[in-house]
Amino acid sequence: MSDKKEIIEIKHLGKTFGKNEVLKDINFSIKEGDVTCIIGASGSGKSTMLRCINLLETPTSGEILFKGNDITKEKNVAAYRAKVGMCFQSFNLFSNMTALKNCMVGPMKVLKKSKQEAEQDALFFLTKVGMAPFIKAKPKQLSGGQQQRVAIARALAMHPDVLLFDEPTSALDPQMVGEVLEVMKTLAKEGLTMIIVTHEMAFARDVSNHVVYMQDGVIWEEGTPQEIFGDPQRQETKDFLSRFINM
Amino acid sequence: MNSFLLAGSLPPDFFGRILFILKNYGVSMAKGAGTTLLIAIVGTLIGCVIGFIVGLIQTIPVNPNDSVGKKILLKIVNIILKIYVEVFRGTPMMVQAMFLHYGAMLLLNLHMDMWTSAFVIVSINTGAYMAETVRGGIFSVPLSQTEGAKAIGMNHVQTMLNVILPQALRNIMPQIGNNLIINIKDTCVLSCIGVVELFFTSKSVAGTYYTYFETFTITMVMYLIMTLFFSWLLRFFEKRMDGPAEYDLATTDTLAYTSGTLSDPRKDFVDDRHLSDTSRTGEDNLNNTRR
Numbered sequence: 001m002s003d004k005k006e007i008i009e010i011k012h013l014g015k016t017f018g019k020n021e022v023l024k025d026i027n028f029s030i031k032e033g034d035v036t037c038i039i040g041a042s043g044s045g046k047s048t049m050l051r052c053i054n055l056l057e058t059p060t061s062g063e064i065l066f067k068g069n070d071i072t073k074e075k076n077v078a079a080y081r082a083k084v085g086m087c088f089q090s091f092n093l094f095s096n097m098t099a100l101k102n103c104m105v106g107p108m109k110v111l112k113k114s115k116q117e118a119e120q121d122a123l124f125f126l127t128k129v130g131m132a133p134f135i136k137a138k139p140k141q142l143s144g145g146q147q148q149r150v151a152i153a154r155a156l157a158m159h160p161d162v163l164l165f166d167e168p169t170s171a172l173d174p175q176m177v178g179e180v181l182e183v184m185k186t187l188a189k190e191g192l193t194m195i196i197v198t199h200e201m202a203f204a205r206d207v208s209n210h211v212v213y214m215q216d217g218v219i220w221e222e223g224t225p226q227e228i229f230g231d232p233q234r235q236e237t238k239d240f241l242s243r244f245i246n247m
Numbered sequence: 248m249n250s251f252l253l254a255g256s257l258p259p260d261f262f263g264r265i266l267f268i269l270k271n272y273g274v275s276m277a278k279g280a281g282t283t284l285l286i287a288i289v290g291t292l293i294g295c296v297i298g299f300i301v302g303l304i305q306t307i308p309v310n311p312n313d314s315v316g317k318k319i320l321l322k323i324v325n326i327i328l329k330i331y332v333e334v335f336r337g338t339p340m341m342v343q344a345m346f347l348h349y350g351a352m353l354l355l356n357l358h359m360d361m362w363t364s365a366f367v368i369v370s371i372n373t374g375a376y377m378a379e380t381v382r383g384g385i386f387s388v389p390l391s392q393t394e395g396a397k398a399i400g401m402n403h404v405q406t407m408l409n410v411i412l413p414q415a416l417r418n419i420m421p422q423i424g425n426n427l428i429i430n431i432k433d434t435c436v437l438s439c440i441g442v443v444e445l446f447f448t449s450k451s452v453a454g455t456y457y458t459y460f461e462t463f464t465i466t467m468v469m470y471l472i473m474t475l476f477f478s479w480l481l482r483f484f485e486k487r488m489d490g491p492a493e494y495d496l497a498t499t500d501t502l503a504y505t506s507g508t509l510s511d512p513r514k515d516f517v518d519d520r521h522l523s524d525t526s527r528t529g530e531d532n533l534n535n536t537r538r
C-alpha cells in the first residue's frame with residue numbers, strides 16, 4: 001500500500017489446544033498506522049490469534065515479529081505487553097479501583113511514572129474518551145459502554161505502539177455500541193495502529209484500511225475494505241458477508 | 248491451681264454474688280480477657296501473614312519455559328507447605344500446644360516460655376487455615392482481572408500486589424473475621440500450658456467460692472462482648488473497603504485543571520475539542536482542586 005514500516009509480521013503462526021488445531025499457518029503483516037479489522041464466524045480463531053499477538057496465548061509454532069524481533073522468543077514478556085495494548089470484550093477493568101486508578105496503575109507500576117504525571121495523563125485520556133466526569137466511579141458503577149471507554153483510556157495511558165481490540169462492542173447494548181465505536185474512530189483518524197476483531201461490518205468498511213477474513217483457523221482472504229466488502233474473491237467470504245445485510 | 252485468696256463472705260442471692268465477684272475479681276478477669284484478646288489478635292495477624300505468604304507461594308504459576316531448577320524447587324516447597332497445612336488443620340490446637348510446649352522442650356531441648364508458645368501456636372494454627380483461605384481467595388478473583396493486568400504489561404508480582412490480592416483480601420475478610428472470633432474463643436485451650444487467660448482466671452475465681460454458675464455467667468458475657476465487638480468491627484472494615492456506594496461526578500474545575508495543564512508527549516494525540524474547554528492556567532486549578 002504505502003512505504004510505511006511494518007510493525008507486526010506474523011509468519012506461519014500455529015496454535016493447538018490439546019489436539020484441537022485452532023490456528024493453521026497464519027501469515028500477515030501490519031504496517032504502522034494501519035487499522036486492521038479481523039472478521040469471521042465465531043470459533044474461527046480470531047480471539048486466539050489476537051491473544052497470541054500479545055502472548056496471552058503461547059503460539060505453538062511460527063514467529064511473530066514486533067519491529068523485527070521475534071517476540072515468541074522474548075524473555076521479558078511483560079515489557080513487550082506494555083507496548084501492545086488490549087481491550088477485551090468483557091472490559092476487564094480492575095474492580096478494586098476507580099476509573100482514574102485503573103488508568104494510573106499501569107503507568108505508575110510498569111512505566112514508573114510519578115503519581116502526578118500518571119494522573120495528568122490518565123485524566124487526559126479519560127477526557128478523550130468522554131469519561132472525565134466519572135473518574136471516581138468503580139467499574140461496577142458504570143454501564144458497559146462507559147466501562148469499555150475507560151478500558152480504552154487505560155490502554156491508551158500506556159502509550160502503546162499497537163492497540164488490540166477483541167470484539168469491544170459485542171457485550172454492549174445496541175445503544176452503547178455507537179459511543180465506543182466513535183472513540184475508536186477518533187483513534188483511527190489520529191493514526192494509532194489498531195487490530196480490531198469485530199462483527200461491526202459498517203465500522204470495518206468505513207474505518208479500517210485492511211480487512212482480514214478468517215475461517216477455520218486460516219486467513220481465507222485479506223485486502224482493503226473495498227476489495228473485501230466490494231468484491232470478495234472467495235465464495236466463503238461472500239457467504240459470510242451476505243449474513244450482514246444491513247450494512 | 249487456685250491462686251485466689253478468700254475475700255470475705257459470699258452474699259446469698261445471685262446478683263449479689265455476681266457483684267461480689269465483679270468487685271473482688273473483676274480486675275483479674277478483665278486482665279485475663281486482655282490476655283485472651285492479645286493472644287487472639289496477635290495470633291490472627293501473624294497467622295494472616297503466614298497464610299498470605301503460604302497462599303502466594305502455592306499460587307505461583309509455572310510456565311512451560313521456566314527452568315527445571317525453579318520447577319523442582321517450587322514442587323518441593325509446595326509439598327512442605329501442603330504438609331504444614333494438613334498437619335495443623337488436622338489436629339486439635341490443644342494437642343498442638345502440649346506437643347510444642349512440652350514435647351518440643353524435651354525433644355529439641357527448646358525452651359519456649361509460655362508466652363512465646365502461646366503466640367507461636369495460635370499463629371501457626373491460624374496460618375494453616377488462612378493459607379487455604381488465601382489460596383481460595385486468589386482463585387476466586389476472575390481470570391479476566393489477571394488478563395487485564397497482563398495486557399498492560401504487569402508482571403506476576405505487580406499483578407498480585409495491585410490487582411489480585413486487594414480483591415482476594417476483600418473476598419476473604421469474612422473468613423479473617425471468623426478466624427479472629429474462633430481464636431478469641433479457642434485461646435482457652437492454652438490454659439493447658441498455663442497461660443492465664445480469661446478461662447484460666449474464671450476457673451480459679453469459680454473454684455475459690457464454688458461459684459461456677461455466677462462466675463461463668465460473667466465469663467460467658469465477657470466472651471460474647473468480645474466476639475460481638477470484633478464481628479461488628481470487621482464488618483465495619485468490610486464496608487470501608489467497599490468504598491462509597493455512590494460516586495460524585497467530577498467537577499468542571501477538576502477537568503479544567505487536567506486539560507489545561509496537559510501536554511501529551513504524542514502530539515498526534517492532542518484532541519483540541521477538549522483542550523479548548525478551558526483557558527485557565529493549570530496552576531490555579533491545581534490549588535483549587537487539590538488539598
Ligand SMILES: Nc1ncnc2c1ncn2[C@@H]1O[C@H](COP(=O)(O)OP(=O)(O)O)[C@@H](O)[C@H]1O
Binds near residue numbers: 017047
Ligand atoms: N483455552 C482454550 N482451550 C481449548 N480450546 C480453546 C481455547 N480457547 C479457544 N479454544 C478453541 O479455539 C477455537 C477458536 O476460538 P476463538 O479464538 O475464541 O474463536 P473466535 O474468537 O473467532 O470466536 C474454538 O473452537 C475454541 O473452542
Ligand SMILES: [Mg+2]
Binds near residue numbers: 046047167
Ligand atoms: Mg472471540
